[in-house]
Amino acid sequence: AQSVTQLGSHVSVSEGALVLLRCNYSSSVPPYLFWYVQYPNQGLQLLLKYTSAATLVKGINGFEAEFKKSETSFHLTKPSAHMSDAAEYFCAVSDHSGGSNYKLTFGKGTLLTVNP
Amino acid sequence: DTAVSQTPKYLVTQMGNDKSIKCEQNLGHDTMYWYKQDSKKFLKIMFSYNNKELIINETVPNRFSPKSPDKAHLNLHINSLELGDSAVYFCASSQEAPETQYFGPGTRLLVL
Numbered sequence: 001a002q003s004v005t006q007l008g009s010h011v012s013v014s015e016g017a018l019v020l021l022r023c024n025y026s027s028s029v030p031p032y033l034f035w036y037v038q039y040p041n042q043g044l045q046l047l048l049k050y051t052s053a054a055t056l057v058k059g060i061n062g063f064e065a066e067f068k069k070s071e072t073s074f075h076l077t078k079p080s081a082h083m084s085d086a087a088e089y090f091c092a093v094s095d096h097s098g099g100s101n102y103k104l105t106f107g108k109g110t111l112l113t114v115n116p
Numbered sequence: 117d118t119a120v121s122q123t124p125k126y127l128v129t130q131m132g133n134d135k136s137i138k139c140e141q142n143l144g145h146d147t148m149y150w151y152k153q154d155s156k157k158f159l160k161i162m163f164s165y166n167n168k169e170l171i172i173n174e175t176v177p178n179r180f181s182p183k184s185p186d187k188a189h190l191n192l193h194i195n196s197l198e199l200g201d202s203a204v205y206f207c208a209s210s211q212e213a214p215e216t217q218y219f220g221p222g223t224r225l226l227v228l
Contacts, residue, residue, distance in 0.1 A: 032215070038157075043120075043206055043219035088157055094215055102215040103172055106159040 002027045002093040006107035014115050019063075019078040021110045023091030026072060032094035033074040034104065035065055039087045047089075050074060061085070086114045119143050120220035122207050128226045129197055137192045137223045139207030145218075146211060147171070148190040150182060153204040153222070165190055197227045 007022040025031055032051050036044040048059025055067040061084075065076045074091060091107040120141045129135055141148060149172075150162040164172035168184045179195045194201060204224050208217040 034216075036219075041222075043221045044159075044208075045219070046216050049216060090159065102210070103161055103164065104215070104217060105161075109157045109159075111157075 002031065002095040002105045004091050004093050004105055004107035006089075006091050006110050008110055009108065010111045010113070012113045012115060013081045015083055016080050019076070019081045019085065019112065021076040021089050021091075021112065023065075023074045023076065023107060024072050025074060025091070025093045027093055027095075032102070033065075033067060034092040034094065035059065035063070035074075035076050036090045036092060036106075037087050038090065038109075044090065047076070081112075081114045083114050083116065086112055088112075120207055120209055120218050122205075122220040122223050124223060125221065126224050126226075128228065130228055131197055131199060133197050134193070134195045135197060135225070136194070137205055137207075137225075139190045139192070139220055141188055141207075141209040141218070141220075143209055143211070143218060145209040146187055147209060147215075148184065148187070149208040149210075149217065150190065150192050151206040151208065151219075153206060155203070159206070163190075163192075194225075199227050201225060202227045 005024045034049045035047040050067045092104045094102045147166045163182045165184045204222045207220040210217045
C-alpha cells in the first residue's frame with residue numbers, strides 16, 4: 001500500500017520568501033506523485049504531477065517539485081511567496097488499483113500562511 | 117462551464133435522516149470518485165466507478181450507497197445519517213492513467 005507523509009501541518013512564511021513544503025512517500029512500485037492546492041471553501045486543484053518523466057516538475061503559479069527516488073521525497077517549492085498562495089496543500093501518491101483505475105492516497109495536508 | 121459539479125453545496129440535516137448528493141462531470145471522463153474530507157482536512161477515498169462499474173469500495177459503512185446512472189454522473193446516497201458523517205464530500209473524475217483527478221467544489225454535510 002502507498003502512503004504519504006507531509007512534514008509540518010502548518011508552514012508560515014513572509015511574502016517574498018522561499019516556500020518549501022515537504023512530502024515523503026512510500027511505494028512498492030514506481031509512483032505517480034501529485035501536489036494539489038485547496039483554497040478556503042473550495043475543491044482541490046492540481047498544481048503539478050510527476051509521472052516518471054523529468055524529475056523536476058514545473059506547475060502552475062510558479063511552483064515546482066523535485067522527485068528524489070533515493071530520498072523517497074517530492075518536496076514542493078516556490079522561490080517567492082505571494083499572499084495569494086495562502087492555502088492548504090496536499091501531496092498525493094497514485095496507487096494502481098487494477099484495470100484502468102488509480103486511487104489517490106493523500107497526505108494530511110500542510111496549511112501555508114503568508115505574512116505581509 | 118463547470119467541469120465537475122456537485123449539488124447541494126451545503127446540507128444540514130438531523131441524525132437518522134436519509135440524504136443524497138449528486139455529482140456530474142462534463143469532461144467526458146470514464147472514472148468518477150467520492151472522497152470524504154474530515155474536520156482535520158484529511159482526505160480519504162470512499163468509492164470509485166469506471167464506466168458505471170464499481171471499482172473501489174474502501175471499507176465504507178453500507179449506509180453509503182453510490183449509484184452511477186451513466187458515466188457522467190455519480191450520486192451518493194446516505195441512509196440513517198450519524199453525527200460522524202459530518203464532513204465535506206468531494207466528487208472527482210479522471211480519464212486514463214497517470215491520473216489527474218479533477219475535483220468538484222464539495223458538499224458540506226452537517227448532521228445535527
